[in-house]
Amino acid sequence: MADPVLPSSGVLSPLGLDAVRPAPGFWGDRIALNREVTIAHCQEWMEREGWIGNFRGERPRRGREFSDSEIYKLLEAMAWADHPALPELAQTVARAQEGDGYLNTRWSGSRYTDFEWGHELYCYGHLIQAGVARLRTHGEDVLTEVAVRAADHVCRRFMTTTETCGHPEIEMALVELYRATGAERYLEMARRFVDRRGLPALGEIPFGRAYFQDDVPLRQAQAFRGHAVRALYLACGAVDVAVETGDEELLKAVEGQWERTVARRTHLTGGMGSRHADESFGDDYELPPDRAYSETCAGIASIMLSHRLLLATGDVRHADLAERTLYNVLATGLALDGRSFFYANPLRVRVPAVPVEGVNHSAEGGLRSPWFDVSCCPSNIARTLASLPAYVAAADRDGVRVHHHTPGEIRHGGLALRVETGYPWDGAVTVTVLEDGEGRIALRVPAWADGTEATFAHHGVVRPVAPGYAEADGPWRAGDELRLELPMRARWTFPDRRVDALRGTAAVERGPLVYCAESVADEPPLGDLAAAVEPPREHVVDGAVELEVRARLGVPDGGGWPYAAAPGEAPDGQEAALRLVPYHRWGNRGPATMRVWLPV
Amino acid sequence: MADPVLPSSGVLSPLGLDAVRPAPGFWGDRIALNREVTIAHCQEWMEREGWIGNFRGERPRRGREFSDSEIYKLLEAMAWADHPALPELAQTVARAQEGDGYLNTRWSGSRYTDFEWGHELYCYGHLIQAGVARLRTHGEDVLTEVAVRAADHVCRRFMTTTETCGHPEIEMALVELYRATGAERYLEMARRFVDRRGLPALGEIPFGRAYFQDDVPLRQAQAFRGHAVRALYLACGAVDVAVETGDEELLKAVEGQWERTVARRTHLTGGMGSRHADESFGDDYELPPDRAYSETCAGIASIMLSHRLLLATGDVRHADLAERTLYNVLATGLALDGRSFFYANPLRVRVPAVPVEGVNHSAEGGLRSPWFDVSCCPSNIARTLASLPAYVAAADRDGVRVHHHTPGEIRHGGLALRVETGYPWDGAVTVTVLEDGEGRIALRVPAWADGTEATFAHHGVVRPVAPGYAEADGPWRAGDELRLELPMRARWTFPDRRVDALRGTAAVERGPLVYCAESVADEPPLGDLAAAVEPPREHVVDGAVELEVRARLGVPDGGGWPYAAAPGEAPDGQEAALRLVPYHRWGNRGPATMRVWLPV
Known part of the structure; x- marks a missing residue:
């Protein structure tokens, strides 16, 4: 079956990419854009x-020490998208592999001399994921052979050592190769990589060992910490190992870390990672919007982890977080043209970015760029969108659970369904049964729908539903219709008082979307305002719902010493209408200031 | 005259180090500690x-590319302190100088191949400052000869090029060498380095050219930006050039940038620099306490700039900022033992630091360390404390202005004064005239004393005084006494509403000192509290004034999704007494959490 994650056990099972056929809509359009534009853009x-x-031996070698991994993520995207450019690119990669399976264009002459920063095993991880994607969509070919040779080399070289890579990634790749081939050495190698981390297995670095999760063994950690992408990739691998080895303790450890991270270290957008200096999680409740790093790749890694935890536990909270992150990080990372990307996704931009021609040497958010020096995000977006149907629905023993409401067809077991919806702009989801059949149909009712008077109609009855699932059992006749109504109303959201940087502010959400005030050119400035907490007005602009709230602006002044003997007064300048756009659409109108959290 | 800054014109003139003789007290103790302990610690x-x-040719060369500069800052400290270890260390340096004056242990074989990061001119800057210090305290010797040869090499090599250094510093050093020697080429070279910056003169780097102030010419900039130490050292050099060349436009440009930076980019402590990633200023009002970088060296650079602007303009606001920064950054950077240092000075520490043996590879604040990989701060503290008497008072045409209230003797012109005070713990400053004489005596009344009913007594009259100066004219008889009373009461201070990260909080100050809540071991936790805005209680502990405020603590919970449909409630757990310590004393009781800004 074609799917990036195929656990051998778990509460839920993936349906496979072929079981979900997206139609035009929010995600269908992006999946098509990715196949038609983004993948070629990345290759160019x-x-x-x-x-x-570098794989052709051109000298001097160019790019950072981990640039090979970008080609592998692109190959993975091509595999899922059945892209015609794959075979030739795979041949180019294959020719660079050495006789014993070693493959790295940077470290060929000095193998494994820098585990902290070398990224050799990290690169293999992406190569193996590409190979698994190809195996599952096409069958054996040159790419799958390269990946297997590399994996076998890794097992020979590292099975009995104490070493590991500064950047986790290979762990989940090896488990998936085990799932795809049945060869247990890959699972055993992954298990050992997970277990030896934190003993410690790596050297000291200026950021400290927590940066690459080598400070304590994973089972003993309390929350995700250090470099966010590293932490989340490692957690994915740990869940995969736990599921395949029946290691309940390991799974519980990751779930506990996830709980605390979601409660204390996650931005409203689902974005993870507060700090720019080392692209890391902050301490508990250290979530300043200004410098929210929220790397696109960390969002993708969080979606990958949510998917694994959802399948393993069936806990619908993982689908809720995945939805939040899909709409507010993944969708934000890619411009509407499919050719430019955000690396960091701050929740506040005080100064409009200066447009950059070509490669953006800075990864700060502000304007999407076509490419970066470290360009991990574009190819990560490409592989994720190419495999996105795998996230839409899952199966349990009774039938199908639809987690993400997107138009298209879903087929599994005795069920063939057509989903029609304008989600996330509109909350009506209509499911039409296409063929006579059996099985339970469960539609996720998102956590955000709490208190919205959501309803579920089927078999002629309409009933209120609460967050979780709206479920109905068959038998079904072709033409039967189920209808989930999730009232879409903009709502104000307030932060926990322990998040210092957000005190006295609120944000607006609507359905799964986080909104932000964006100001270009002569629109009202966002630096000094107090918004009225009233129901926002709605406008439809280019098919998207924009909102408007009233705010009192401050009277501009030069400012003196900004600390005084009395509390500052509220802004008492003119009243203005603030335009709120979905966060994922910000930055598409040119250089702008932006803020998600509005002083109220 | 012995003084680190001797402008040839300006509203105020320095008195010279010999004119101010500190007695035991807040600064006198630290000056003695520096001479007796810190200088030797740095050399060890x-x-x-x-x-x-490295200067002895030992191989492999060790340390970062700018490590030579640390030896030069130490030599400067030794020169001001007349330390016996100077001659031998200067000889070691001299032997490494090449025939044409070039001197750098890192780049000797590949001179001037990396202006962005090479730091060669930066290192010369510190060498020249050491040479000037030696010239003014001792006269010509091997150190002054090395410095002059290096400066002459720089003038020959760079006078007619378009190049400059990625790290400003040499500009102010060359102006001071001009002041010390009268050789105009040094001033001209400094002027050219200031003017060619921003044309641009350097290559593109990932942080962007603003990092080293090469984005726009200095005259066009609106505020200090980029790497804080670089920005402030450059501003010092620009003021020096402006004063010596009579360039009013240049001086006004720096003053304007200073105004905006103080109004919008400065922490309550006087600390400058918000961001860890590139040790840089943030955008306007981007002043989160969590990640306040506030490097000790940036505080020192700010004190250096304040001193230059005070001398040039006579504007007492520069003395106010210098006082704030002296007490809350410089004094914070050095532990009470004289052997350990803060590099970063955040205003909030959420997780107690883990003690590190030996070199601290991380420069994060939390626990003072004996040394760092980049150990710019210890030797910078050493040279600043060694020359601190130069900052205490200045002269105008009428007499003496005392800017910093510290016990000791001050002699200038017809005035010989003894100052007695327990400042900053106590606000009474008694000045006794030691010899019959003439001249105005002006004592600074700090900006913080606004509204405190400060009084000034002399010639038998007592009158209220407002911030600025309390002044009295002679003639004076030996034994005459003047008495400034600055009532010391703890006061609450509130942030400008535009500083998002501080909304809903307040801090406590007392005199020039910022206070912070510190929690070690089983003291009340600081993560979730609401403080009562009431007059704090005072306690004297080890000669320092500590404060106590009441706060309501939150009931600990595991936490869920930290964003909700209703505003969070105030903490309603137990009431606790919070211990507030002077910010400069925090972290001397072991690993602790700390916060300056308290939710109220």
Whole structure:
């Protein structure tokens, strides 16, 4: 079956990519854009920057020490999208592999001399994921052979050592290769990589060992910490190992870390990672919007982890967080043109970004860029969108659970369904049964729908539903219809008082979307305002719902010493209408200031 | 005259180090500690780390590319302190100088191949400052000769090029060498370095050219920006050039940038620099306490700039900021033992630091460390404390202005004064005239004394005084007494509403000192509280005034999704007494959490 994650056990089972056929809509459009535009865009830039040329032996070698991984993520995207450029690119990669399976364009002459920063095993991880994608969508070919040879080399070289890589990734890749081939050495190698981390297995670095999760063994950690992408990839691998080895303790450890991280270290958008200096999680409740790092790749890693935990536990909270992150991080990372990307996703931008031609040497948020020096995010977006149907629904023993409401067809077991919806703009989800059949149909009622008077209609009855699932059992006749109504109303959301940087502010959400005030050109400035907490007005602009709230602006002044003997007064300048756009659409109108959290 | 800054014109003139003789007290104790402990501590660590050995040709070379500068800052400290270890260390340096004056242990074989990061001119800057210090305290010797040869090499090599250094510093050093020697080429070279910056003169780097102030010419900038130490050192050099060349436009540009920076980019402590990633200023009002970087060296650079602007303009606001920064950054950077240092000075620490043995590879604040990989701060503290008497008072045409109230003797022109005070713990400052004489005596009334009913007594009259100066004219008879009373009461201070990260909080100050809540071991936790805005209680502990405020604590919970449909309630757990310590004393009781800004 074609799917990026195929656990051998768990409360839920993936349906496989072929079981979900997206139609035009929020995600269907992006999946098509990715296949038609983004994948080729990534390949062009990897050629232009010389990262593909590295595999042809072109000198001097170009790009950072981990640039090989970008080609592998692109190959994974191509595999899921059945893209015609894959075979030739795979051949280019294959020719660079050495006789014993070693493959790295940077470290070929000095193998494994820098585990902290070398990224060799990290690169293999992405290569193996590409190979698994190809195996499951096409069957054996040159790419799958390269991946298997590399994995076998890794098992021979590292099975009995105490070493590991500074950047986790290979762990989940090896488990998936085990799932795809049945060869237990891959699972055993992954298990050992997870267990030896934190003993410690790596050297000291200026950021400290927590940066690469080598400070304590994973089972003993309390929350995700250090570099966010590293922490989340490691957690994915740990869940995969736990599921395949029946290691309940390990699974519980990751779930506990997830709980605390979601409660204390996650931005409203679902974005993870507060700090720019080391792209890391902050301490508990350290969530300043200004410098929210919220790397696109960390959002993707969080979606990957949510998916694994959802399948393993069936806990619908993981689908809720995945939805939040899909709409507010993944969708934000890609411009509407499919050719430019955010690396960091701050929740506040005080100064409009200065447009950059070509490669953006800075990864700060502000304006989407076509490419970066460290360009991990574009190819990560590409592989995720190419495999996105795998996240839409899952199966349990009774039938199908639809987690993400997107138009298209879903087929599994005795069920063939057509989903029609304008989600996330509109909350009506209509499911039509296409063929006579059996089985339970469960539609997720998102956590955000709490208190919205959501209803579920089927078999001629309409009933209120609460967050969780709206479920109905068959038998079904072709033409039967189920209808979930999730009232879409903009709502104000307030932060926990322990998040210092958000005290006295509120944000607006609507359905799964976080909104933000955006100001371009002569629109009202966002630096000094107090918004009225009233129901926002709605406007439809280019098919998207925009909102408007009233705010009192401050009277501009030069400012003196900004600390005084009395509390500051509220702004008492003119009243203005603030335009709120979905956070994922911000930055598409040119350089702008932006804020998610509004002083109220 | 012995003084680190001797402008040839300006509203105020320095008195010279010999004119101010500090007695035991807040600063006198630290000046003595520095001379007796800190200077030797720095030399020991520079030997241990091999940075002095680099000058002896020991291989492999050790330390970062700018480590030579640490030896030069230490030599400057030794010169001001007339330390006996100077001559031998200066000889070691001299032997490494090449025939044409070039001197750098890192780049000797590849001179001037990396202006962005090489730091060669930066290192010369510190060498020249050391040479000037030696010239003014001792006269010509091997150190002054090395410095002059290096400066002459720089003038020959760079006078007609378009190049400059990625790290400003040499500009102010060359102006001071001009002041010390009268050789105009040094001033001209400094002027050219200031003017060519921002044309641009350097290459693009990932942080962007603003990092090293090469984005726009200095005259066009609106505020200090980029790497804080770089920005402030450059501003010092620009003021020096402006004063010596009579360039009013340049001086006004720096003053304007200072105004905006103080109004919008400065922490309550006077600390400058918000961001860890590039040790830089943030955008306007981006002043989160959590990640306040506030590098000790940036505080020192700000004190250096305040001093220059005070002398040039006579504007007492520069003395106010200098006082704030002296007491809350410089004094914070050095532990009470004189052997350990803060590099970063955050205003909030959520998780107690883990003690590190030996070199601290991380420069995060939390626990003072004996040494760092980049150990710019210890030697910067050493040279500043060694020359601190120069900052205490200045002269105008009428007499003496005392800017910093510290016990000791001050002699200038017809005035000989003894100052007695327990400042900053006590606000009474008694000045006794030691010899019959003439001249105005002006005592600074700090900005913080506004509204405190401060009084000034002399010639038998007592009158209220407002911030600025309390002044009295002679003639004076030996034994005459003047008495400034600055009532010391703890006061609550509130942030400008535009500083998002501080909304809903207040801090406590007392005199020039910022206070913070510190929690070690089983003291009340600081993560979730609401403080009562009432007059704090005072306690004297080890000669320092500590404060106590009441706060309501939150009931601990595991936490769920930290964003909700209703505003969070105030903490309603137990009431506790919070211990507030002077910010400069925090972290001396072991690993602790800390916060300056308290939710109220």
